Amino acid sequence: xxLPPSSALLANxxxxxVARDGEAWSDNALLEATGAGDRAAFAVIMKRYLTRMVMLAxxxxxxxxxxxxxxxxxFLRVWKNAEQWDPDGSATFxxxxxxxxxxxxxSNRRRAHEQVSLDDIEELPSGVSxxxxxxxxxxxxRVVRLAMQKLPERQRTAIALFYFDELSQMQAAExxxxxxxxxxxxxxxxxxxxxxxxxxxxxxxxxxxx
Amino acid sequence: MSNQSAFDLMDDATFARILKRHDPxxxxxKEALSxxxxxxxxxxxxxxxxxxxxxxxxxxxxxxxxxxxAAAPLAAILVIVTGFITGxxxxxRVHALAGRPTILALxxxxxxxxxxxxxxxxxxxxx
Numbered sequence: 001x002x003l004p005p006s007s008a009l010l011a012n013x014x015x016x017x018v019a020r021d022g023e024a025w026s027d028n029a030l031l032e033a034t035g036a037g038d039r040a041a042f043a044v045i046m047k048r049y050l051t052r053m054v055m056l057a058x059x060x061x062x063x064x065x066x067x068x069x070x071x072x073x074x075f076l077r078v079w080k081n082a083e084q085w086d087p088d089g090s091a092t093f094x095x096x097x098x099x100x101x102x103x104x105x106x107s108n109r110r111r112a113h114e115q116v117s118l119d120d121i122e123e124l125p126s127g128v129s130x131x132x133x134x135x136x137x138x139x140x141x142r143v144v145r146l147a148m149q150k151l152p153e154r155q156r157t158a159i160a161l162f163y164f165d166e167l168s169q170m171q172a173a174e175x176x177x178x179x180x181x182x183x184x185x186x187x188x189x190x191x192x193x194x195x196x197x198x199x200x201x202x203x204x205x206x207x208x209x210x
Numbered sequence: 211m212s213n214q215s216a217f218d219l220m221d222d223a224t225f226a227r228i229l230k231r232h233d234p235x236x237x238x239x240k241e242a243l244s245x246x247x248x249x250x251x252x253x254x255x256x257x258x259x260x261x262x263x264x265x266x267x268x269x270x271x272x273x274x275x276x277x278x279x280a281a282a283p284l285a286a287i288l289v290i291v292t293g294f295i296t297g298x299x300x301x302x303r304v305h306a307l308a309g310r311p312t313i314l315a316l317x318x319x320x321x322x323x324x325x326x327x328x329x330x331x332x333x334x335x336x337x
């Protein structure tokens with residue numbers, strides 16, 4: 001009886017057809033090749049999505065090392081499950097992968113008991129009301145970071161997907177497994193919370209306000 | 211401008227601009243990404259080796275004749291039980307060396323005592 005196909009896992013990547021023009025392949029085609037053990041196909045998938053997933057994880061956990069571990073775990077799941085990927089399924093690969101990363105990030109935070117309460121987090125600086133010129137760039141990033149950390153996880157995730165990843169409302173709602181209406185409500189609440197904190201910290205730009 | 215005015219004037223587009231302009235999360239460097247990709251492939255290779263070993267064992271089992279695969283569990287049980295009863299198998303001998311008599315020895319009082327580990331190392335004339 002011949003050995004199972006897993007021996008192809010050690011196939012020479014340079015001999016793969018993906019190595020020639022993998023950038024042009026669709027996600028589904030790459031996943032099919034990955035499921036057959038094609039490392040070159042998997043490398044293309046990583047090039048497409050690894051940066052985005054590391055940053056998405058980082059926006060939830062706010063820890064670079066943890067974000068990398070989360071991304072690592074997510075892509076290992078891609079490798080393990082590629083053979084079972086259904087190209088006709090309801091979710092796109094990006095949706096599925098984002099969902100995996102978000103779930104891993106949230107469970108990672110809960111496991112580490114790193115829920116940031118309003119009492120634990122340092123207070124945002126109270127800036128002057130015309131404050132753009134009064135706050136240096138590092139402080140501005142810190143304001144945004146602290147404000148994001150104060151948000152509940154789901155609001156933080158919604159902001160990350162909608163504003164930073166620039167996904168559409170439909171795409172972001174699908175990833176979070178919410179109806180469009182529920183997602184809209186969530187993003188409105190998140191935006192309101194952040195706006196209040198930005199204004200309180202003086203993080204507004206006179207040129208932006210008309 | 212009061213805080214309330216600033217808040218009221220901050221429309222969604224302004225809000226989005228502020229967020230993007232002051233994004234606290236920087237993309238990972240090329241070096242960091244390369245290391246991460248290498249780490250992922252290293253873990254995949256670990257998974258691969260385990261898979262190959264497991265699949266090799268399964269393949270070896272499946273290559274045996276069907277009658278042998280069916281008889282194997284029964285044979286194993288018989289060997290173990292026989293050994294404990296007679297003391298002749300490895301399991302039985304270990305049991306005996308531990309100083310515990312076998313079942314047949316208990317049943318037959320005329321059976322000489324089971325030699326201990328120390329006695330078996332001694333001078334053969336002593337037996």
